[in-house]
Amino acid sequence: MRSRFLPYATTPGRLIAQVFSDLLVASWITVWVLVGLAVHSAVATIAEVGRQVKDGATGISDNLHSAGDSAHKIPLVGDTVSKPLRAASEYALDLAGAGDNLDTTASWLAVLLGVAVAAPPILAIGMPWLFLRIRFFRRKWTVIMLARTPAGEQLLALRALANRPLRRLTEVSFDPVGAWRREDPYAIRGLAALELRSAGVGLPRAWRPSAR
Structure with missing residues (x-):
């Protein structure tokens, strides 16, 4: 991939x-992702407890229900004996439902807390970094396109006159403004080169900068 398509300087x-x-x-993003994962894992242990309660209570309910069915077959007292067992089975199912709710709630809470802990510091650093990198890339692309045309070189030279330090301007020409007005090609290219460097762009191969 050619360098002009990359969001990096060539200087x-x-x-x-x-x-x-x-x-x-x-590194910053990695650290906070790991912190978020640690928070998620810590809260997720509560969800694991909920799953264990659900599984255990469901098994107990099934066993009690089976015992109730078996007790119901006992002559004379079968109905009396089976009712408490079936009632206990229903209570166990309620406990299993509570465990399932705990599992679901804790699972969502683990995700939310993990994101809530990791996202703010990541965004606080990542968004400004991304904004600056996009702005740099747009400026880089613009100056590269301008440097390809004579009119673009003149515009870059004019920007250099307005933005670069006087010391750097006088290194190009003792009278940089006059040279620009006279359309001195060497001075214009030298001034444009200053603007390219300030944008993090190296000189095009076709350019041969010279100081006057």
Whole structure:
């Protein structure tokens, strides 16, 4: 992929700074993702308790219901004996339902708390980083496109006159404004080169900058 399609500078110093910032942001995001996962795991243990209660109570209910069915077959006292067993089976089913509710609630709570803990610090750093990187890429793309045309070079040179330090301007020409007005090609290209470097873009191969 050609460098103009990448959101990175082509000048060494700017590129190193961008890579370093990317590593810092990636490390920050990784740390908070791990924190969010830890919170999720901690809360999810409650959901596991709910699942265990549900499974255990369901098994007890099935056993009591089977015992009630068996007791119902006892002559004379079968109905009397089976009623408490079946009632206990219903209570066990209610307990299983409570365990299921605990499982569902705790599972959702684990996700929400994990996201609530991890998302704010990630967004606090990630969004400004993304905004700055997109803004850099748009500026990089713009100056590269401008540098391809003579009129674009003049516009870049004009921006350099307005934005670059006087010391850098006088390194290009003792009279940078006059040179720009005279459309001096060497001065215009030198000034445009200053603007390219400020945008993190190296000089095009076809350019041969010279100071006057």
